[in-house]
Amino acid sequence: MSMIAALRSGLDVMMAKDDNVIVYGEDVGYFGGVFRVTEGLQAKYGKTRCFDAPISEAGIVGTAIGMAAYGLRPAVEIQFADYVYPAYDQIVSELARLRHRSAGDFFAPITIRMPCGGGIYGGQTHSQSPEAVFTHVSGLRTVMPSNPYDAKGLLIASMECDDPVIFLEPKRLYNGPFDGHHDKPVVPWSKHDMGRVSEGYYQVPLDKAAVFRPGKAVTVLAYGTMVWVAEAAARESGIDAEIIDLRSLWPLDLDAIVTSVQKTGRCVVVHEATRTSGFGAELVALVQEHCFYQLEAPIERVTGWDTPYPHAQEWAYFPGPARVAEALKRTVEA
Amino acid sequence: MTPHTPLRLHVPEPTGRPGCKTDFSYLSISPAGSVRKPPTDTAPADTADLATSLVRVLDDDGKAVGPWAPAIHPERLRRGLRAMMKTRLFDARMVLAQRQKKLSFYMQCLGEEAIAVAHSLALQDGDMCFPTYRQQGLLLARDDISMVEMMCQLMSNVRDPNKGRQLPVMYSYKRAGFFSISGNLATQVPQAVGWAMASAIKGDTKIASAWIGDGSTAESDFHTALTFAHVYRAPVIINVVNNQWAISSFQSIAGGEGTTFAQRGVGVGIASLRVDGNDFLAVYAASQWAAERARSNNGPTLIEWETYRAGPHSTSDDPSKYRPADDWQRFPLGDPIERLKQHLIAIGEWSEAQHEAAHKELEAEILAAQKEAESYGSLLDGRVPSAATIFDDVYKELPEHLRRQRQQMGV
Numbered sequence: 130m131s132m133i134a135a136l137r138s139g140l141d142v143m144m145a146k147d148d149n150v151i152v153y154g155e156d157v158g159y160f161g162g163v164f165r166v167t168e169g170l171q172a173k174y175g176k177t178r179c180f181d182a183p184i185s186e187a188g189i190v191g192t193a194i195g196m197a198a199y200g201l202r203p204a205v206e207i208q209f210a211d212y213v214y215p216a217y218d219q220i221v222s223e224l225a226r227l228r229h230r231s232a233g234d235f236f237a238p239i240t241i242r243m244p245c246g247g248g249i250y251g252g253q254t255h256s257q258s259p260e261a262v263f264t265h266v267s268g269l270r271t272v273m274p275s276n277p278y279d280a281k282g283l284l285i286a287s288m289e290c291d292d293p294v295i296f297l298e299p300k301r302l303y304n305g306p307f308d309g310h311h312d313k314p315v316v317p318w319s320k321h322d323m324g325r326v327s328e329g330y331y332q333v334p335l336d337k338a339a340v341f342r343p344g345k346a347v348t349v350l351a352y353g354t355m356v357w358v359a360e361a362a363a364r365e366s367g368i369d370a371e372i373i374d375l376r377s378l379w380p381l382d383l384d385a386i387v388t389s390v391q392k393t394g395r396c397v398v399v400h401e402a403t404r405t406s407g408f409g410a411e412l413v414a415l416v417q418e419h420c421f422y423q424l425e426a427p428i429e430r431v432t433g434w435d436t437p438y439p440h441a442q443e444w445a446y447f448p449g450p451a452r453v454a455e456a457l458k459r460t461v462e463a
Numbered sequence: 464m465t466p467h468t469p470l471r472l473h474v475p476e477p478t479g480r481p482g483c484k485t486d487f488s489y490l491s492i493s494p495a496g497s498v499r500k501p502p503t504d505t506a507p508a509d510t511a512d513l514a515t516s517l518v519r520v521l522d523d524d525g526k527a528v529g530p531w532a533p534a535i536h537p538e539r540l541r542r543g544l545r546a547m548m549k550t551r552l553f554d555a556r557m558v559l560a561q562r563q564k565k566l567s568f569y570m571q572c573l574g575e576e577a578i579a580v581a582h583s584l585a586l587q588d589g590d591m592c593f594p595t596y597r598q599q600g601l602l603l604a605r606d607d608i609s610m611v612e613m614m615c616q617l618m619s620n621v622r623d624p625n626k627g628r629q630l631p632v633m634y635s636y637k638r639a640g641f642f643s644i645s646g647n648l649a650t651q652v653p654q655a656v657g658w659a660m661a662s663a664i665k666g667d668t669k670i671a672s673a674w675i676g677d678g679s680t681a682e683s684d685f686h687t688a689l690t691f692a693h694v695y696r697a698p699v700i701i702n703v704v705n706n707q708w709a710i711s712s713f714q715s716i717a718g719g720e721g722t723t724f725a726q727r728g729v730g731v732g733i734a735s736l737r738v739d740g741n742d743f744l745a746v747y748a749a750s751q752w753a754a755e756r757a758r759s760n761n762g763p764t765l766i767e768w769e770t771y772r773a774g775p776h777s778t779s780d781d782p783s784k785y786r787p788a789d790d791w792q793r794f795p796l797g798d799p800i801e802r803l804k805q806h807l808i809a810i811g812e813w814s815e816a817q818h819e820a821a822h823k824e825l826e827a828e829i830l831a832a833q834k835e836a837e838s839y840g841s842l843l844d845g846r847v848p849s850a851a852t853i854f855d856d857v858y859k860e861l862p863e864h865l866r867r868q869r870q871q872m873g874v
Contacts, residue, residue: 151664177664183694188653188687195593195657195671198642201664215683222647223654229856231635231643232626236859268857291859336862380862 130326131318132303135277136166136242139284140204142330144174147202150288152179154189154206154242163208164244164303186216190241194223197237204288210245210297211254217262224293225268238291240284244300245273246354246401247433248307248447251300252440258353258402258433263295264379264411270335271378273297275356276306276323279376282333290335299353307354308361309449338382340389344371346461347395350386350412352378355399355448362453368461370397378408386412387419394425395460399453404432426463429456475715479787487795489715490769491515491723495522495742496529503756507693507734514725514735517769520744525805533748537812543584543743544807546604547576547800549825553603553610554774556829557617561631561778565841566617568631572597574773574791577743577799578704580604582672585750586640592672593642593655595679596632597704601641608639610829614836619847622839626848626855649675649682652701656692659699659757670698670757678709678717680724689731689765698757700750701728701765704740706772711785728765740768741799744806769796850874 130138143150152170154162158181161168170179182189186207193203207213213220220241228236247256263271270292274280280298287294301307305315306323318324341356346369349359356374363370371389375381390396396416398409409430416428431448439446479485493516500518501509520532527533554571561569572579579600586592592601602608615622617631625635635643642651642658655673662669675685680703692699703724707714728735734756738749746768753764773791775782787793807813840846851874854865861869 151661183690185687185690187684188691191650191653191684191687192657192660192691195654195659196661196664197657198654199591199658199661199665201661218647218684219650219653223645223650226645227643228859230625230629230633230645231637232624232628233856234624234635234637235643270858380858380864383863 130277130324131305132274132277132280132298133165135281135326136284136298137168137170138326138328139281140167140170141173143204143285143288144170144178146330149201150178151196151201151203152205153182153203155182155184155208157181157206162206164300166242167206186212187219190216190219190224193239194219194227194237197239198235202238202288204240204242207241207243209255210243210259211257213243213259220263220269221266225266229268236291237293240287240294240296242296242298245297246299246301247438247443248301248309248311248354250440250443251438253437256438258400260297260378261402261406261408264408268293270294270380271297272335272376273299273353273378274376275299275302275341275353275374277318277326278323279333279339281326282331283335283376285330286332286335289332297353301354302357306357309358309447310361311444333376335377336380336382338376338385339374340371340385341374342370342372344369345393346370347397347457348373348386348389348393349397349399349457350375351399352376353401355401358448358450359399359453361450362457365450366454366457368454368457370457383415383419386416390416390420391423394423396420396424397429397431397453397456397460399431399448401433401448403435404430405435407432426460429460431456475713475720477713477715477786479790480785481783481787483787485787485790485793487793490795491517492795493517493519495519496532498529498531500530500752503752503759504761505734507729507732507762510734510736511729514729514737515723517737517739518745518749519739519742520748521742521802521806525802525809527744527806531745531748533744533751535744535747537807537810539584540743540803540807541813543580543747544800544803544813545821545825546580546600547743547803548821549829550576550580550600550603551800552822552825552829553599556833557614558778560833564843565837566631567842568778569617570596570632570777571774572599574798575704575706575740575770576600577746577803578702578740578768578770581743581746582702582750585747585754586672589640589669590672591640591642591655591658591669592674593651593658594644594674595651595676596644597676598674599632602634602636602639605639608636610832611835614833615839618836618841620836620840621846621848622836623848626852628853648679649684652688653684653691656688656697656699659692659697660695663695663698668758670700670754672700672702674702674704676709677703677705677707677714677719677724678712680727681717689727689733692763693732696760696762698760699763700753700757701733701763703765703767704770705767706770708772708776708786710776710780723767725765725767733763733765735765735767737767737769739796740770741796741802743799743803771796
């Protein structure tokens with residue numbers, strides 16, 4: 130399955146399993162979503178389970194909170210992560226805080242899906258990676274898969290979780306893995322092991338990272354598209370990097386990170402998002418706090434530049450395998 | 464040369480500032496009994512006249528007149544009057560307690576008691592209100608919500624059901640159909656619409672009731688909520704409590720000049736009413752009409768309640784800095800308690816003596832509740848929920864990083 134089909138399958142499984150699961154968002158109903166993730170769900174489950182929403186992100190999230198307070202489990206879609214900001218008040222002030230402020234009287238088990246990330250000539254408002262504006266918010270869980278198998282299993286786990294989950298989907302990975310070599314044709318998920326996804330119910334647990342590539346020389350902390358870029362960088366540079374796919378950004382799997390860095394003594398953090406106050410800063414701080422005495426070199430960060438996401442300069446902006454490989458070299462040679 | 468004179472920015476002002484008298488002629492007020500009552504399945508577009516006129520039942524003599532005069536048993540009216548008195552006395556007592564530093568903050572609803580109290584009588588068990596911080600009447604009108612518990616929330620003491628996490632007055636009572644109050648204005652309105660959508664999705668018969676003040680209608684969530692309520696015909700009542708003031712801002716700065724908030728509803732295709740918020744019978748009748756409309760699948764209703772914020776915005780506010788001191792005395796719709804009292808006496812169902820007795824009884828009840836609440840501690844004596852509990856309920860289960868931070872706190 131492609132990541133799109135895997136996500137669709139995850140929604141399908143959950144809608145079949147639980148009558149309280151409701152799916153809506155802009156163009157999500159009849160049309161099946163601008164990325165086809167919800168295709169066929171309205172025909173299968175009816176208009177009261179899967180429906181189109183007005184173009185209002187705050188309305189989508191705000192109504193979902195009310196539905197969840199009633200007892201439903203909405204899985205809503207924001208068309209692009211770049212457009213989530215109008216819903217930020219509802220997400221930060223309401224969704225994230227509801228259980229705490231009411232001491233458990235009310236809570237909202239909502240999953241907010243949103244396509245994120247660049248590498249698609251999306252320009253400023255179709256490429257952003259806003260994970261740091263969610264990981265900073267207490268009460269939220271932020272999740273990002275890197276392959277179809279995880280996408281389905283993490284989506285099901287997110288929808289079954291009683292905490293609100295920001296579910297970021299790297300749209301660059303929707304149809305196939307992408308290692309940053311934009312000049313080469315993309316191989317579809319059907320030709321990849323991780324495209325093997327079963328039809329039925331399964332979960333990939335939240336708060337658990339995966340060792341994407343075992344290695345000894347340096348630990349790479351990555352998620353989403355950058356997992357594949359890091360893998361290409363390790364392969365092409367011949368550096369035996371251990372790549373950790375975080376999968377759950379926050380709360381995260383600290384043990385997996387610490388175990389790896391204590392073994393390798395070196396760490397490179399890679400993300401597409403802008404650098405300053407990005408999620409990488411938190412990862413660097415955690416590694417520094419927990420692995421200081423094992424570190425053999427300064428912790429490196431390879432990230433998007435501190436600029437809005439450009440259009441024509443896409444590949445100068447996107448942290449590709451060459452930039453990651455340079456950081457790996459600097460780190461192992463330090 | 465341009466033929467035009469220079470453009471000028473219009474910044475609305477209230478007619479009354481400190482030392483002046485407010486000219487209340489801006490309020491369009493219909494005579495009691497003069498506004499028609501349409502069937503509850505009326506088309507939203509046909510409510511345009513109701514969004515500019517004012518539904519009123521009680522006339523100057525306290526007589527219930529016109530098509531909106533509800534069939535309501537005097538016992539229920541006495542219950543309503545008592546709940547309004549209780550709300551006012553509770554507020555007065557808590558303002559005093561705030562002045563004595565027994566609580567950090569308070570917000571009264573002086574002058575607005577009829578709206579929440581009468582509205583609550585028109586709802587049913589299982590319906591859900593999404594209130595602002597000025598609908599304490601929804602709770603105080605109920606027999607099953609203890610004032611002691613409410614006061615414990617206000618005092619953030621060891622019995623505070625919110626565990627000391629929220630500012631005073633930000634109650635949460637799921638069991639009473641009272642949604643957790645948030646400090647962020649207007650956010651609850653789309654949430655109420657979503658709750659109502661959920662009830663419709665599940666084929667339930669429960670309805671939602673959303674609350675917002677005049678000032679907060681300028682927040683984008685208000686417009687969002689109206690759109691969603693209209694699009695999905697959600698079984699919701701959207702209550703706009705127009706008390707003329709948003710802290711120091713007159714309702715004209717929220718967009719009320721030359722228009723009404725009820726007209727917003729008609730504009731987006733929602734049946735809308737503009738109602739005398741100090742007329743207990745009108746509030747009850749209009750709420751009942753809207754509830755019946757929602758419960759019968761005829762869609763949402765917006766009601767603008769015309770009232771006056773008689774007290775300061777909060778215990779942190781001094782209204783004498785921006786409006787006339789005697790404004791409430793001059794407000795043409797009067798005092799909701801006085802008006803219902805006058806009506807009940809006029810129909811021979813109440814007396815000054817009974818009123819005086821009820822007043823004394825309620826004062827004693829509130830004082831006793833306060834004594835008991837204070838026995839569970841307050842900010843003043845530090846008997847507040849344990850600091851370790853701030854880490855609970857951030858998530859359903861305590862995650863590792865919060866477990867570590869709790870350890871670090873050393874409690």
